[in-house]
Amino acid sequence: MTSRKSADEPLSVTVRIMGKEYSVMCPPEEHEALVKSADYLNERMTSIRRRGKALGTEKIAIMAALNIARELLELKGVEGVANASPEAVQRLRQLSLDIDSTLSLE
Secondary structure, eight states: OOOOOOTTSOEEEEEEETTEEEEEEEOGGGHHHHHHHHHHHHHHHHHHHHHSSSOOHHHHHHHHHHHHHHHHHHHTTTTSOOOOOHHHHHHHHHHHHHHHHHHHHO
């Protein structure tokens, strides 16, 4: 007997960040956003690794998280940018949650 997953059951999604795979659970409707968030985080962390000295993964993740948090605060108007699109604010909120989730898996 084959069991079918309900449309609202969480999916296990595997993302790759800096060459390492992470399995993350998410609602089906957030799958695409999670994949895009992981790609964004991978780009940011890879960029930091290329620019910096020999930094450990944890320090690179913290630096990326701080940069993304700063971007989020700017979009919220905390540091002067007042007219951010709701989509951009939501994307950065999701990125922040995904970073927290990924870091808690290590």
